Amino acid sequence: MGQPAFLRINGKTVQVSSPYQPALRVEDELIGRNQEARMVLASWIGQSGFPPLAPLLVGEAGVGKNRLVYELARCTGKNLYVFQGHEDVTAEDLVCAVRFSDDPLRKMDYILSPLATAMARGGICFVDEIGKLRSRALAPLVSVLDERRYLDSNLLGERIMAHPGFRFVAATNTVDLAGNALPEFIHSRLRPRIDVGFPPREEIDRMVKTRFPRIGRLERDSDRLLSLFWQLWRKERGDVPPSPRDTLYLFGLMLNLADADAASPDRSLSQEGEKPPANPTRKHLEAAFQQLFAKTG
Ligand SMILES: Nc1ncnc2c1ncn2[C@@H]1O[C@H](COP(=O)(O)OP(=O)(O)OP(=O)(O)O)[C@@H](O)[C@H]1O
Ligand SMILES: [Mg+2]
Known part of the structure; x- marks a missing residue:
C-alpha cells in the first residue's frame, strides 16, 4: 500500500x-x-x-x-x-x-x-x-x-x-x-x-487462449486439448457447464504440470520465473483434470 x-x-x-x-x-x-x-x-x-x-x-x-x-x-x-x-x-x-x-x-x-x-x-x-x-x-x-x-x-x-x-x-x-x-x-x-450466465464454449475457448498465449500458440494442438477438456467435462459433469474460473484453473495447472515435467526436480521448485519451454500434452491435461474435478470415492 x-x-x-x-x-x-x-x-x-x-x-x-x-x-x-x-x-x-x-x-x-x-x-x-x-x-x-x-x-x-x-x-x-x-x-x-x-x-x-x-x-x-x-x-x-x-x-x-x-x-x-x-x-x-x-x-x-x-x-x-x-x-x-x-x-x-x-x-x-x-x-x-x-x-x-x-x-x-x-x-x-x-x-x-x-x-x-x-x-x-x-x-x-x-x-x-x-x-x-x-x-x-x-x-x-x-x-x-x-x-x-x-x-x-x-x-x-x-x-x-x-x-x-x-x-x-x-x-x-x-x-x-x-x-x-x-x-x-x-x-x-x-x-x-x-x-x-455461463459463457458459451466458443468464448471459454477464447478465454483460455487469451489468458495463456502459450496455449494459443500451439495452434491445432490447442484445439485438440480444448476438445479433450470438453469431452472430459461432459463425461464427469454432464450438462452443468464449466465456469471460466474452472477452465482457467485447469489449463493453468496443465501448464504447470508440463513445466514441472520438463524441469529437473531440483529446478522446478527453486528457480521461479525461469520457465523451461515445455509443450503440454494430453497426459498433463488429464492429470490436471483428475486433480481438480474428478469425484473421489
Ligand atoms: N468474460 C471474460 N473474459 C475474460 N476472462 C474472464 C471472463 N469472465 C471471467 N473471466 C476470468 O475467470 C475468472 C473468474 O471470474 P470472476 O472472479 O470475475 O468470477 P465471479 O463471478 O466474480 O466469481 P465469484 O462468484 O466466485 O466471486 C477470473 O480469472 C476472470 O478474469
Ligand atoms: Mg466475484
Missing part, C-alpha cells in the same frame, strides 16, 4: 480507502459480456430528476461477475472501490472506521469505507457478495440508493453526499439469493437484476 490519502469533510480530516486497480494486461480483453456491460452502463445513465440505477449482478461462482465490473471501471475511466461482503460486516463498517493514528500529532484517524470514498470522490462502489451481508448491516445503503444519495456516519458525525459521478453496482452468487436472503428494502433498490 502507498501513502494513505486524506480528504476534508466539514473541517475534519479523514483518510480514504484506496481504489482497486486490477492488474489487467493489455491482451486481457473481456471476452463476450457485451449485453451485460451495456445494461450496466445504461443503468448508470442518470436522467434529470431520476438518479442512476444500482444494478445487481447475479450468477454462479466463477462466471465472471468481478471481471465484468473491472471492465466497466476500465471503460468508464472511473476509480473502483470494492467492498467485500461477509457475515460479520456491521452497518458502521459500510460507512467509516476509526483507528489510532500513526501521526504523533493526531490521536485517531477516521477511515472512510470504500462506499463512502466512492461517494465522496465520484468513483464506482462495487459491493461484492452483497447476499452475505445481514439485514442490519445493509441499513445505511437505503439512503444511498434512492433519490437522497447520501450516507450518514455516526462515528464521523457527518453526512456524506454523493458526488454526481458516483455509481454503484453489487454482485451476489445465485445460492446466496435463495430464500430471499436480501431484505426487500434493499432488493427493491438494486435494479435492474442482471443475470451473468
